[in-house]
Each structure stands twice: as C-alpha cells, then as structure tokens.
Amino acid sequence: MGKLNLMSKAKLSALAMALTLAGCASSQHSEQASTLKNSFFAEQNYAAELAQNDANSHWWQSYNSAQLDELVATALQSNRNLAAAQLRFKAAIQQLGYEEAQYWPQGGLQAAATRESVAGDIDSTARFGANLTWQLDLFGRISALIQAAEANSLQVQQQKHQLAAEVVSGVTRSFFEWQGNQLKRQIVNQQIAAILASIDVLQARVDEGFASKLDVNRTYAQLNQQKALLPKIETALYQNKATLAVLLGQTPEQIQLSFEENLLSNNLIQPVTLVQPEKAVSLRPEISIAHYQLMQQSALSDAADAALYPDISISGFAGLLNPVGSQLSKNDDAWSVTPQLNWSILSWPALKAQAKAQSSLAEAALAEYENTIVSVIAESQTALVSMKQSQTLHEFADKRLFYAEQAHDQAKAMYEEGQMPFLDLLSARQDALVAQEASVDAKIAYMLAKISTYKAFSGGWSRTLVQ
Template identity: 25%
Template sequence: MWAPLLALALSACATAGPDYRPPEKSAATAPAAQGAFLSAQDSRFSNAELPDYWWRLYDDPRLDALVEQALAANTDLRVADANLSAAQAVLREAEAERTIGTTLSGGATLARPSGTAESLPGVVGYDLGLSASYPLDLNGRIRRAIEASAADVETVAAARDYVRVSVAAATARAYAQVCAANYSLAVNRRVVALQRETLNATQRLFKGGRGTAFDVSRAQAAVDASEAGLPAFAAQRQAGLYLLATLLGRAPADYPKDVEDCAALPMLQAAMPVGDGAALIRRRPDIRQAERGIAADTARVGVATADLYPQIGIGGSLGLAGPLRSAGSGASFGMSLGPLLSWSFPNRPVVRARIAQADAQVQADLARFDGTVLEALRQAETALESYRRHADQTAALDRARDSAGVSAAQAGKLFRFGRGDFLSLLDAQRSLANAEASAAAARVQLVQDQIAIFLALGGGWS
C-alpha cells in the first residue's frame, strides 16, 4: 500500500513551482528606456553617473552635516529599519522550518481496578517520551517559502532605501527653503532701500518747493507696499527651520540655529551628472522593490504547488512507560525510528485555485514593475525638462532685472535734474521691484528643480 504514495512523493522531489528569472521582455529592457534622457541634451548636464551622496556636489558643509544627521535620526527611517528587522525575523522563522523539531512529553496516572476496595491504593504509572523529526522537504515547500521570505527582506530593504532617498531630498529642500527665504528677503530689502531713497529725495524736494504732497504720498505708498511683503519671507524661513528640525528627529524649538542665517542659495559647481535610463533603472529603489516583489510571489507559486504532494520527514522517539515501581527496568524502555508521511489528501480544485491566484499575483507584479519603470523614467524626464526651461527663464529674468535696473537709474537721474516726471520714476522703480522679485523667485525655483532631479534619479543610498 505504501508503494503508490512513495512513488508520488518521489515524483515531487524537484522543487515545486517555477524558478524565478528577472523579466526579460519588460519596460526596463526596452532600448528607449536604456538610452540617454531626451531632456538632458544640454551643456548643463553630463552623462556621468550620479554619485550616491549627490548633496556633496553643492560643496556646502552645512548641507552635508544636515543630511547626515537626518539619515541617522529621521523617524521615518527608524520605522523603515524596524520593518526590515521584522522581515529578517520572518526569514529566520522560515529557515527554522527545515531544522530538527523535538517534543518532550511526560505524565503520571493513578489506576485502581474496578471493584477494588476504596481503602486500597491504586497503581501509579508514568509515561516519559522524547520525539524528534526532520522534514526532508522533497517537494521544496520549505525551500520556496525561504526564497519568498528572502525576497521579501530585499523588498523591504529597497523600501527602506527609498525612504533614505526621500529624506535626503526633503532635507536639502528644507535647507534650500531657509537659504532662499533669506536670499529673497535680502533682494526685497534692497528694493525697499532704493524706494526709501526716492522717498527721502521726494520729501526734500517737497520741502524745497519743487515737489508736491501727492508725490510724497505715492513714494510712501511704494515703500509701504514693498515692506508689506517682507514678513512672508521671514515666515518661509522659519517654516523651513521647523521642517529641518522634524526631519532631524527633533522638536521644532530645537531647530538648527547655525542654519538660520544662511543667505546664499546652494549652487552646483559643475554640470549636473544624470547618467542615462539604464543607470536610473539600476539605481531607483522603488524599481528594485517592484522586481523583488515578483521574485517573492514567484516563490509563493511553489509554496502553493507543494500542497499537491505529501510532506515527508524522518522521525524517531524514545520513551519510558509503565508502573512507577518498575521505572528504569528494560521492560519500560521503548523506541521507534522511521519515515513520517503526512498528507491531508487535499481538495485538489482548491489547491489548483490557490496556484492560479498565486500565478495571477505574479502577472500583476510584472505589470506593476513595468509601471514603476515607466513612471520613474517619466519623473526623470519631466524634472530634467522643467530644470532646462526654468534655467532659460532665469537667464531671461536676469536680463530683464538688469535692464530694469538701468531704466530705474536713468529715471532717477532725469527726475533729480528736473527732466523727468515723478510718475515715470515710480513706474521704473516698480518695474525694477517686480523684476528683482521674479529673478529671485526663478533662482529659488532652479535649486528646487535640481533637487527634484536628484530625487527622480534615485540618488541618496549606496
């Protein structure tokens, strides 16, 4: 009777389910995905690989220190590290399934034959046993479960790496926000100082009989309007400082005081290294996370398939049993050794349905992997294109600011020498104020675009 069962068990000796292979025909392997970025055909970019620690390209010691502190203390990263530890514990649990299992049992009984007088003592018996078993895993169920758990660990590790990428970028953005607020504040204060000079000149002319009260009030209104915008920059700076504190795992009141006076925008010293599509696919942690998810669920197909076959192991037991008075005698000792066959005669349609579910999950994972790759490429191209266009816009706004400065200076001279009217002077200064503000905002946006590129390229982990 055992022959058919053993034959069936031996037929499952090959590991159940398909072996995992990286997807060969996918969005990641398409030539268009592997090549150079369309939006990086510009002297502002280079084909060099993006360094892991991209923030060092700014050559700013304060930024370097902030990012390192954030990567060491950020609460989201602590959660990601704990998730990784949990996944590693699950893997150890799966690996422990293929070790020897032992069971120790013991008991005592008091037996009295029926009809015996109640005053007579009964017979005290005992039972001690030790059994051990080792799963042969002929169908590879445990092996596939370990493969799945190992891939899950790598999936969680990739998720942790993506958190690192996000934390590094968020820290750089918060630092840039503080510096940008101070930079914009300084630019607008220069505009206010220029307008105040005009106000003082207008007041002197009015006192000398060469101006009107209307001119003075208009000059005062221009100063007041420009000064009204200054508190907003101070609020932006403080918001950036509070955000930095949170990213560093601190209370808002414990924000980094040494960053408070940052006034210069972070500047790249050379062309931005962006690599190509193939480098992005290798580097982006979310792409690796999606690929490892395929591997894990492919192994789970094997776990489901193994339920079609019996579970076989080797086991043995040692035991002592009998009346307590004969304890230790040879008659009380017993042992057994032999194969243990466990098969619940599964409902095969149910098992087949579970296999089909696992197969469908793999197909969904493949689609998700392609979507992740395409989205990563889209984000990179969009970030690069945005930076290119904003760089061109910044250059144009710088020229407009310079022209507005020349115009305002000329209008001031004409007004002081009585050859120009006050309204023309105010219009020129208003144009200068708008041009200064627009040029400053464009430079701030340019720094944010650079950080968006580094984020899209997946830099920040090694």
C-alpha cells in the first residue's frame, strides 16, 4: 500500500498504462476473444487481492463514522439503479444462454391435419411427429453472436461495478457535505449570537452618549449579513439529504442524520492510500465497459460479414402420416432428412451495406474506447492535482483564520482601551467571520477532493462491493 504523493511517478505510470491499453485495443478480431477472457480473469484476481485489504476496499470505514458505514451499507442494498443493473445482468446471462443454444438442433413436436375438396373429390391428410433444424456454423455467424452476447454480459457486469462506485462515492460525498453545512450553520449561529450580544452593549453605550448610531447601524448590517447565510445553508442541507435519499432509495423525510462536530477535522489528516494505483486506473469500470463494447461491436461485425455467405442447415422429420383412429400400420411411419443451402444473392447489396455499417460501428467503438482511456487518465491526474491543491488551500485558509482571529482580538483590546474606533473593530470582526467561513469551505473542499480521488482510482475497490 503506497501513499499518493509522487505526482510525476503517477503520470508516467498512467502514460505507460495508456500505451498498453491502446496496443490491446488495436489487436485483430482473432485475438479479441482471448483478450476478453484474459482481462476478465485479471479483474477477478485483482478483486480477490483487494478483498484481503479492507482498509482499501472499504476506504470510507477509515473515517470512523458508524453513521456513514450504515448509510453506505444501506445504499448498496437498496439503491434502485443497482437493483436494475442486477436484473440487466441476469437478462444478459439468459440472452447468452439463448445464443449458445443455437449451436444445437432446434425444433419440436408437430401436429397438422388438412381436409380439402378439388372438383368434388375430398382428400384428407394428417401429420404428427417431431421436426428439427440444425444450422451448421461453417462461417462463424453463430460463434460471433455468442461472443457478442458474452461481451454484453461482461459489459453489464462492469456497469454494476461502476454504479457501485458511484453510489458509495455519492453517499460519502453527500454525507460529508451535510456535515460541513451543519458546521457552517453552527458557526454562523455562534457569530449571530456574538453580534447580538455586542449590539446590546453598543446600544447601552449609544444611550449613554459614548457611541454613535452609525456604529449600531453598521453592526446591524453585519448581523443581517450573517443571517442571510442561513437560508442558503438550509437549502444546501436539504439538497444533501435529497441526494442521499435517491442513493438510498428513500425519501428525504426518511433520512435521519446526526451532526458529528469533529468529523471533518479528525479526518483531514487521514491519508489517501491505494493498492497498485496504476492498475486501479487501468481496471476502472468505465474502461472495461468501453472495452467490452468494442468486443461486442467487433463480434457483431464478424456476424454481419458471415451473413454474406450461404446458410447451410439440415432439417428432418420423424413421425406418422395419415393416422386413422387407433389403427396404425407400418405405412404410416415416416421420416425425412433434408440438407438445405440458402443464399440470399438478391439481398447481397443490403447485407453488404449492413456489414459496412456494423464495421463502422466497431471502428466507432474503438475510438470511444481510446477516448475513455484518455478521459480516465485525465480524471485520475486531475483528482491528484485537486487533492494536493485543496490541501494547500486548506493550510492557507487555516493560517488566514489564525491571523484574522489574532487581529480581531487585538482590535477588541485596543477598542476597549480607547485606542481604536468601533468601525475598525467591526472591520476586524468582519475579516475574522469571512476567514472562518473560508476555513470551513476549505475543509469541505479538501475532504471532497479525497473522495474524488478514491472515485478516480475505483478500478480496484469497486469490484469488491457487488457480485
């Protein structure tokens, strides 16, 4: 387990990984089936490897909040999108079974009776038995459709991993935003209480002729400036709960949260740690989804090419002809075997156009795959930069708050000694208020940057959440 603190190393590793994936994407169709299976088993092995490291696969538990742990567990069980993804995966596996069944003879029981009259002659015929049709996959169309179904099932499985990562990151992010907004509300209320107390003292001084009405009006302006922050904070708090409600499959009124006053401060020094970060990026669900989409479109392109050639099949029948009541004779027994070759020569232009269209879709899937690689790498690098800059911002915000509070204390002492007018004290207090609010915002931003970093490197831990 290594800390993400070497930016240049991460960039070089990401670049090497991108070149490796690009080379994999440019392989021929004949190699894609083995690439598909190898990548799948590599993902499973990596998931097993991560399962041995709970600190990484369940990174949100390192924040030591039982409330957050419960929210994440509930979301993974109750999220509607995850439930839908599970059903789509089940359907994809069933569709794969259907395609694999096409390898074998198809058919069933048949019963038919005909009675017709021609020029007054009545003729009756009956037929009862079993028929079958076996299409020979000489040109690989059925095999290609099976490969496409396999790729689709793996793609849907990766979508489950992607959704799980989004659910966990979304719950953690909304939870910390709610905690941060609660902290901001607490600080604003404390500031309002302090200003109200100073107004009482100031009003008494005005009544005694030691202060002017201007000082009172400026203080009231400062008071209402703080009060104006509360509606925005309340709206943000409700939005946080509404987001959590969607992720948990509940309503905002059902979400019950408690304020953990020191949660942000206690977790700011918690480092972001990952197992094999380069590999975690290369196995991001988004890349895997694009990879399997490419495999699916390539297989469908092969199937469209195979449709240009003849369909060769064998059909057969075994049963009884013209059975009469319960009197059956040997002449009633019947069977037949019919080899067939169907070649849609007249449909050649249409089939050729379809094959070209599918080939274009495969090329488009390749371009999307390569773009996904570039986007994921950019996102991971941006997350690292953002986390580093957010930490720097937090450090500067804390220093600003320290000096602003020192200045306010000094201004208060000088005012009480008669060495400073009240308006200068108001300015110093305003600076301290703004600095305190900026410090809280910086804490929230730094915490969210950490969560975004885990999300950007979700190729490992997201595979341990759902089967």
